Amino acid sequence: MMNVFGELHLLRGILMTWIGVFLMLQSPAGGASVEQIGEGSRHPMRGKEIDWIDGDYVLRNDQVVAVIARPNADRHANMTVRSVGACIIDFTRLDAESDQLSCYYPLAGRYQFFDNGLVETGDLDGGGVFWRCRSTAATARNETVATIEYQLRDGDPYLTVIKTVTGEDVSKVTAADSVRVDTTFVVGTLAETTTGYCEDEHFRQTYGFEATLGTKTPLWSASGRNRQLKYGADAAERSENRVQWITRIYAASSPLDLWGLTSGAKAQRFSVSGAVGEHPRIKLSVIAGSIGSLELPCEWRSAADGKSVVHLPPGQYRVRGEAIGHLPVEADIKVTSESSEFALKLGAATTVQVTVVSEDGQPIPCKASFYGAKDEDGNMTPDPVFGIESQSGAVGNCVYCADGQFVRSLPPGTYDLLLSRGPEYDAVFEKIQIAQGQQRTVRATLKRVVDTTGWVSAELHSHSSPSGDNTSDQLGRVENLVCEQIDFAPCTEHQRIESYDDQLEKLGAQAFMATCTGMELTGSPLPLNHQNAFPLKWKPYSQDGGGPKTSSNPVTQIARLAMWDDNSDKLVQTNHPNVRQLVEDRDLDGNPDGGFAKMLDFMDVMEVHPPENIFMTSEEVKAMKRPGTQRILPWMELLKSGRRIPGVVNTDAHYNWNGSGWLRNWVRSSTDEPAKIRTAEMVDRLEKGQVIMSTGPFMTVQLHHPGLEAPAAIGDSVTVDGAGAKVAIKVQCANWMDVNRVEVFVNGEMQPELSRTRKTHPQDFGNGVVKFDQHLGVTLPGESFVIVAAIGERMELGRVMGKRYGRRPPVVVSNPIFVTTNLK
Ligand SMILES: [Zn+2]
Numbered sequence: 001m002m003n004v005f006g007e008l009h010l011l012r013g014i015l016m017t018w019i020g021v022f023l024m025l026q027s028p029a030g031g032a033s034v035e036q037i038g039e040g041s042r043h044p045m046r047g048k049e050i051d052w053i054d055g056d057y058v059l060r061n062d063q064v065v066a067v068i069a070r071p072n073a074d075r076h077a078n079m080t081v082r083s084v085g086a087c088i089i090d091f092t093r094l095d096a097e098s099d100q101l102s103c104y105y106p107l108a109g110r111y112q113f114f115d116n117g118l119v120e121t122g123d124l125d126g127g128g129v130f131w132r133c134r135s136t137a138a139t140a141r142n143e144t145v146a147t148i149e150y151q152l153r154d155g156d157p158y159l160t161v162i163k164t165v166t167g168e169d170v171s172k173v174t175a176a177d178s179v180r181v182d183t184t185f186v187v188g189t190l191a192e193t194t195t196g197y198c199e200d201e202h203f204r205q206t207y208g209f210e211a212t213l214g215t216k217t218p219l220w221s222a223s224g225r226n227r228q229l230k231y232g233a234d235a236a237e238r239s240e241n242r243v244q245w246i247t248r249i250y251a252a253s254s255p256l257d258l259w260g261l262t263s264g265a266k267a268q269r270f271s272v273s274g275a276v277g278e279h280p281r282i283k284l285s286v287i288a289g290s291i292g293s294l295e296l297p298c299e300w301r302s303a304a305d306g307k308s309v310v311h312l313p314p315g316q317y318r319v320r321g322e323a324i325g326h327l328p329v330e331a332d333i334k335v336t337s338e339s340s341e342f343a344l345k346l347g348a349a350t351t352v353q354v355t356v357v358s359e360d361g362q363p364i365p366c367k368a369s370f371y372g373a374k375d376e377d378g379n380m381t382p383d384p385v386f387g388i389e390s391q392s393g394a395v396g397n398c399v400y401c402a403d404g405q406f407v408r409s410l411p412p413g414t415y416d417l418l419l420s421r422g423p424e425y426d427a428v429f430e431k432i433q434i435a436q437g438q439q440r441t442v443r444a445t446l447k448r449v450v451d452t453t454g455w456v457s458a459e460l461h462s463h464s465s466p467s468g469d470n471t472s473d474q475l476g477r478v479e480n481l482v483c484e485q486i487d488f489a490p491c492t493e494h495q496r497i498e499s500y501d502d503q504l505e506k507l508g509a510q511a512f513m514a515t516c517t518g519m520e521l522t523g524s525p526l527p528l529n530h531q532n533a534f535p536l537k538w539k540p541y542s543q544d545g546g547g548p549k550t551s552s553n554p555v556t557q558i559a560r561l562a563m564w565d566d567n568s569d570k571l572v573q574t575n576h577p578n579v580r581q582l583v584e585d586r587d588l589d590g591n592p593d594g595g596f597a598k599m600l601d602f603m604d605v606m607e608v609h610p611p612e613n614i615f616m617t618s619e620e621v622k623a624m625k626r627p628g629t630q631r632i633l634p635w636m637e638l639l640k641s642g643r644r645i646p647g648v649v650n651t652d653a654h655y656n657w658n659g660s661g662w663l664r665n666w667v668r669s670s671t672d673e674p675a676k677i678r679t680a681e682m683v684d685r686l687e688k689g690q691v692i693m694s695t696g697p698f699m700t701v702q703l704h705h706p707g708l709e710a711p712a713a714i715g716d717s718v719t720v721d722g723a724g725a726k727v728a729i730k731v732q733c734a735n736w737m738d739v740n741r742v743e744v745f746v747n748g749e750m751q752p753e754l755s756r757t758r759k760t761h762p763q764d765f766g767n768g769v770v771k772f773d774q775h776l777g778v779t780l781p782g783e784s785f786v787i788v789a790a791i792g793e794r795m796e797l798g799r800v801m802g803k804r805y806g807r808r809p810p811v812v813v814s815n816p817i818f819v820t821t822n823l824k
Contacts, residue, residue: 032061032152034121034129036070042541047099048203048465048473051077051089054541057121057131059152059159064251066091066159068150071113071133074543077103078468079495079522080225081180086113086133086148088159091207093251095267095309100205102180102468104249106163108228109178111135111146128153143167157261157311158210158248166242175236175245177209178226183471184388187220187227190259191293196220196229197258202281202388204301204308208250208258211235253308254300259292260311266339272306272321272329274346277407279387279394280323282306282346287330289317324386325350325409327437348437349409355443356404356419356428363404365512366446367483367661369418370397370410371799375433381413389657390465392476396657398802400479402507412436420800422457422485422661423696424450426735427800449769450698450732455666456487456677460573460686461520461532461607461650462660467494469654476656478503482513484661487674488682490518490534497538497545514677520575523550523557527628528582528596530575531558531603535679537565555598562602571683573648574599574606579634580627583641600643604687608632608647609663611693612811614789615743632813636748639785639816646689646715646815658802666692668715690715694812696737696797697771701788701814702728704775717818725780725819727754731772731790736800737810738792739771744778745787754778757793782823785816 035041037056045052045065052058055070067090069075076082077089081102088104114136121131128151135146144167151160165173179198187198194211196218209229211218216232236245252258272282285297297320302308312335319342322328327347356366372381386394386408393400399408412435419442420427428444459481464474478500481489491500500515518534529550539546548564551557562572574582581588584595608631621630635647653659667682668690685691692699692714702711704727705720711728712718731739740758744751754776758765764774772790780786792810799806 031127031154032059032129034059034131034152037541045090045092045099046097047090047092047205048471049090049100049102051081053543055116056089057119059129059131059150061152061154061156062094063155063157064091064093064152064159066150066152068131071116071119073112073114076543078466080468083109083112088249091159091249091251092205093157093253096204096253096303098203098205100181100185100200100203101207102182104207105178105180105226106148106161106247107146107165108176109226110139112137112139113148124151124153126153128156142169142172144170144173158250161247161249162244163246164242164244168241170238170241170243173243175211175231175233175243176228177247178223178228179207179209180226181207182225183390188255189217189220190255190262191217193217193262193293194232194235195258195262197255198227199255201254201299201301202391204253204303206252206254206258208252208262210248210250210262212246212248213237253310254298256286256291256294256298256300256312257310259294260313263292263313265311265313266337267309268312268335268339269341270302270308270310270319270344271341272302272344272346274329274349275306275323275326275409276349276351277409279304280306280326280409281387282321282323284308285320286317287320290315319344321346323409324384325411350412350434350436350438351407351409352417352432352434352440352442353407354401354405354419356401357443357445359445359447364421364446365402365483365485365509366404366419366421368399368401368406368408369420369799369802370399370408371416371418373414373416373431375414379414381411381415384410389655390470390472390476392473392479392656395476396802398657400476400483402479402482402509402512410434412438416799417442418800419444419446420736421446421483423694423698423734423737424448424452424457424485449734452666452698453672454668455692455698456669456672456674457485458488458665458667458682459486459650459660459663460490460648460665461492461575461652462489463493463520463652463654466496466498467520467654469494472654472656472659474500475503475506477653477660478507478509480653480656480660482507482509486513486660486664488514488667488677490516490532490679492518492520492532492534494520494522495544495547495550497536497547499538511675514674514679516679519545519547521548521550521557521561523554524552525554527576528574528578529554529557531561532573532575533561533564533570534683535570537568554596558599558602569680569683571686572602572604574603576607576609576652577631578628579631579638583634583638600645603645605646605648605691606635607650608635608693609649611649611695611789611813612791612809614745614813615791633748636745636787640748644689644818646686646691647693647813648686648691649693658805662797662801662805662808663695666694666698668713685715688715689815691815692812693815695808696810697731697733697739697790697792697812699729699731699788699790699812699814701786701817703786703817703819704728712817712819714814714817717820719820719822721822723779725778725821726775727778727786727788728775729772729788729790730770731812732769733771733810734769736798738795739790739810739812740765740795741793742772742788742790744776745789746778746780747784748787751778780819780821782821784821785818787814787816789813
């Protein structure tokens with residue numbers, strides 16, 4: 001839902017004005033309000049875990065904003081955060097907006113809240129509002145009924161949650177809630193208090209859960225992806241037929257801030273200046289002072305502008321500020337019973353200023369990878385870490401820079417700096433040595449050396465946080481795509497139609513990548529029942545963005561997706577299938593049963609990666625531990641059986657550290673300018689199989705025959721009379737990869753007499769950009785299809801693609817050319 005307001009950016013100004021007026025009319029300063037989200041009451045919120053839609057409820061005052069999901073049987077926050085009716089799905093402080101909450105399940109999911117008709121809202125005596133709902137069923141079948149009441153009082157920095165269970169026997173009902181927060185969250189408790197918390201340091205959000213009764217510290221335990229918080233036995237008030245426990249839930253910038261909030265301390269504002277360059281990710285910590293039962297140092301992060309808020313009780317504290325590549329600063333501060341502002345200035349920075357331009361001198365998107373290197377004395381500098389893999393901008397040792405210009409602060413040392421922009425460009429390799437406090441400047445021209453005229457690169461399968469199974473910032477995904485020079489990428493989050501438009505706009509990168517709405521429909525069985533489709537009609541503010549639901553029958557599911565939006569024209573892609581299961585053995589018991597072959601009727605393309613598997617021998621295939629991941633050989637068998645489903649390869653990236661770019665498709669296109677790419681043309685070309693699949697090398701394949709006016713291209717079907725066919729193969733690589741073997745496959749069979757390697761045919765291979773450019777005579781039976789593959793055997797993509805994906809070989813595989821030969 002992060003995209004909602006971007007899509008409607010024309011309306012945004014009007015909407016914001018309207019919200020302003022609304023708040024002035026409806027809410028006195030500090031006053032709490034409750035309202036149902038719908039047209040005219042859609043409030044923007046910041047944070048990467050935002051999931052609200054129309055029909056949900058918003059509670060807000062001048063401190064916090066919380067979204068309660070509409071009680072409804074099919075209200076799900078996202079693919080993996082399910083049955084969220086009456087739960088809190090978005091929650092943040094207003095002075096540090098960063099919603100990172102997947103879901104707070106009051107009563108730990110033991111009751112279902114499926115009836116929106118049971119919702120009551122109203123005003124509280126003394127200023128404030130409430131939202132209340134009764135359960136429709138108990139999952140424990142113990143005949144009890146639960147009521148949840150959320151209260152937000154004017155000026156309170158927390159939401160009060162009253163959970164009441166009534167029934168004949170409530171003795172087994174324990175006081176527990178559960179929370180869904182993922183990946184970088186850590187859970188803890190404030191010792192000697194009734195407060196448990198979960199903290200995401202990097203995205204600056206801590207959620208606190210304080211029992212209002214009792215003295216015991218709650219305990220965390222895991223149950224599946226949810227974490228359960230069991231309050232002390234003294235936290236509940238019990239009678240024979242009724243048990244009740246009350247929790248205050250807080251949003252805070254850190255555990256320290258939470259401790260201050262729960263102690264009623266005032267907000268202290270910190271402002272750190274002196275950070276040089278982008279993504280400084282300033283860390284602050286209290287390193288001395290009285291901070292109750294917390295342990296020193298107590299850390300938190302500032303926002304990108306260097307500002308942060310921490311609630312601190314009166315006292316003397318020593319505060320430290322630090323950021324990568326800067327000398328730290330320490331200061332003694334005196335906090336009184338009033339709010340104050342504290343300014344700190346970081347020490348001198350060590351920086352590299354990088355400008356990357358294309359051959360015409362214009363800045364272009366690029367990825368900069370920094371690797372620690374040895375200096376002359378043999379001292380090794382470690383690889384820098386600029387951010388975690390779910391962040392945007394600077395991730396791991398990489399800086400993703402959509403406008404080609406950045407200043408990076410980094411520890412002094414010796415570095416190999418790699419500047420790259422995907423496999424059509426030569427990478428620039430620089431060695432830099434930089435001393436403490438030094439400022440270095442690097443200007444590089446990236447040359448587009450590989451000629452891909454008539455083809456554009458496409459990634460058809462990517463994820464980020466809205467997918468629900470990862471926590472990556474979606475902005476970082478789009479930066480990945482743009483900086484790796486992907487020309488076309490639909491948005492394909494799990495179970496939700498969405499768009500990348502507002503992220504592209506934020507990056508100012510609309511000229512560099514075309515995109516469209518789409519989704520991945522993710523059912524079971526895995527891995528077969530996953531399909532992507534684009535374009536799809538996006539209905540913002542609605543469940544799943546208006547997308548279809550899954551089915552446990554893959555045939556039903558793919559048919560539903562294919563026919564969605566009144567059977568509109570779209571591309572339907574089967575993701576990472578087990579091809580044997582698809583075509584012949586649905587239960588994978590070894591006995592052929594027809595599989596789910598009916599899926600083929602609705603499928604336009606299928607993923608066949610990894611492409612290097614096309615070179616496997618039958619012995620190697622037999623020895624595979626996971627034979628289902630061998631897709632490309634069974635795909636060729638499928639083609640041989642007459643089912644002409646084109647192949648594609650995609651990264652299925654979920655994280656932002658070299659997540660995109662190491663697999664791509666080149667698709668035939670009438671334009672080479674990304675901004676002019678039309679989705680309908682991409683759909684059409686992909687359906688026709690005018691596609692090249694690659695980890696980096698670019699290869700064109702044509703079929704020449706004296707009887708053809710023009711050579712046949714990838715995806716074509718031609719008829720020729722008699723022999724004389726030649727396959728024209730041209731492979732190009734930028735300076736960071738190479739190929740040393742080329743193979744031609746006729747009807748899925750490798751043709752040994754056409755095998756070319758650098759060892760056996762050194763004269764056929766080049767050492768410049770063009771690695772191979774040969775016409776090979778080929779003998780074709782009556783009906784055939786020709787596929788060509790090239791690989792750098794025992795070679796790697798190398799450090800440009802990072803330590804993990806860089807270990808993959810350079811490899812490229814064409815889609816087939818179909819040939820009918822009238823033999824004389
Ligand atoms: Zn996926």
